[in-house]
Amino acid sequence: MPDPHQTADDAARALAAGLLDARHAALGTLVGGGPMVTRVAVLWLPGQGMGMLLSDLSDHARALAGTPAASLLLGEVVPKGDPMAQPRLTLIGQAACLDKAALRESWLAVRPKARLYFDFADFRIWCLRPESALLNAGFGRAHRLLPTDLGLA
DSSP states (O other): OOOOOEEOOHHHHHHHHHHTTOSEEEEEEEETTEEEEEEEEEEEETTTEEEEEEETTSHHHHHHHHOOEEEEEEOOOOSSSOGGGSOEEEEEEEEEEEOHHHHHHHHHHHOGGGGGTTTOTTEEEEEEEEEEEEEEOSTTOEEEEOGGGGTOO
C-alpha cells in the first residue's frame, strides 16, 4: 500500500509549530515490554525538543530511565465538532535528562505553578528529541515531518 502521509509543506510546518505550544501531552513509554500512556506537562525547548518535568517516583519516568524510546501526542479536543477532525501531532524519539538548574527560570516563566514542586529532588526535566513526527491536520491531511520541519537541526 502507498504511504498515505504527505511530505511537509509550509502550512503543515506552521500548524505543527502551533501544536508545539501545548501545555500537556500524552506520553507513551514502554513498561515491561508493553505500552503505557499518561498525561504530562510539557514545554517546547527550542533547539532541543519537548521538555517534561517528571518525578523519578512516577512509572513513566522510571520507564524512560530504562527505555528512552517514547512518543508524545499533542493536541486538544475542542468541545464542539468531531474530535477526529482536530489537528494533532505525534513526536517520536528518544528522551534524555537535561540540566534542570539551567532551565529553572525559563521553565517557571511559562509554567509558574510548577514552582510548588520544581525544586523537589525527585523531579528532573526530561526532553524528548523528535527523530520524526506525524501531523494529522484532519481527514485526508496527514504529514510526515522531520526534525528540521520542527526547527531542530
